[in-house]
Amino acid sequence: MTIRFIASSRLPMPWATFTMHGFEDDETGKDHVVLTLGDVADGDPVLARVHSECLTGDALFSMRCDCGYQLQVALKRIAEEGRGALLYLRQEGRGIGLMNKIRAYHLQDGGADTVEANEALGFEADMRRYDICIPMLEKLGISRLRLMTNNPRKVLSLQQAGIEISERVPLTTGLNAHNEQYLSTKVGKLGHMMALDEFEAASDVDRERT
Ligand SMILES: Nc1nc2c(ncn2[C@@H]2O[C@H](COP(=O)(O)OP(=O)(O)OP(=O)(O)O)[C@@H](O)[C@H]2O)c(=O)[nH]1
Numbered sequence: 755m756t757i758r759f760i761a762s763s764r765l766p767m768p769w770a771t772f773t774m775h776g777f778e779d780d781e782t783g784k785d786h787v788v789l790t791l792g793d794v795a796d797g798d799p800v801l802a803r804v805h806s807e808c809l810t811g812d813a814l815f816s817m818r819c820d821c822g823y824q825l826q827v828a829l830k831r832i833a834e835e836g837r838g839a840l841l842y843l844r845q846e847g848r849g850i851g852l853m854n855k856i857r858a859y860h861l862q863d864g865g866a867d868t869v870e871a872n873e874a875l876g877f878e879a880d881m882r883r884y885d886i887c888i889p890m891l892e893k894l895g896i897s898r899l900r901l902m903t904n905n906p907r908k909v910l911s912l913q914q915a916g917i918e919i920s921e922r923v924p925l926t927t928g929l930n931a932h933n934e935q936y937l938s939t940k941v942g943k944l945g946h947m948m949a950l951d952e953f954e955a956a957s958d959v960d961r962e963r964t
Pocket residue numbers: 804805806807808809819820821824845846847848849850855858859868872902903904905908925940946
């Protein structure tokens with residue numbers, strides 16, 4: 755593992771002023787960011803989101819997925835508790851990269867689901883790895899997580915990497931007319947632990963996208 759800490763700074767956000775910590779992975783050339791709020795090094799479980807980059811959803815307001823909504827709700831929840839961490843991993847498109855995600859979206863426009871599209875391009879459904887979290891969490895003194903996710907593979911991969919997950923906190927938000935099928939595929943093919951009728955509507959999020 756070749757992840758190096760670079761620097762920390764303040765990051766004022768609409769909900770709280772977080773601290774941003776930058777890390778660089780010499781092996782992949784990717785840089786990752788962790789946002790923390792409050793004292794996360796006191797040994798108590800930390801409310802946390804391990805979020806993989808989604809340029810389209812996180813920054814460009816895409817309604818094809820739930821990523822941007824989850825990002826915002828996770829940050830709001832951490833701000834409400836006054837303590838927590840968000841790991842923003844540069845694993846765009848479940849690890850296939852932005853250009854391949856656009857290729858996958860093109861196939862999805864023609865009727866494929868997210869898994870079929872990845873496979874048609876020669877990729878596995880999910881290429882992400884989570885062991886990269888360990889050096890970042892260690893550096894920040896975080897040992898146990900209350901993890902906001904619906905993804906069982908994420909919980910398992912983090913546990914296998916040696917991270918203690920004291921609780922899984924559901925994060926069901928952002929359902930809209932454009933991503934219903936995408937979310938159904940998560941449940942049906944990727945085993946996500948959620949039911950679409952339990953979702954908070956997208957309009958519950960500040961950045962309303964209906
Ligand atoms: N390849 C591919 N990647 C996608 C697609 N839609 C979103 N992504 C990427 O999927 C990642 C988010 O993964 P999700 O499975 O939505 O969510 P998760 O983080 O694994 O699970 P949760 O913690 O429950 O949200 C981001 O890297 C997105 O860029 C898609 O259609 N194809």
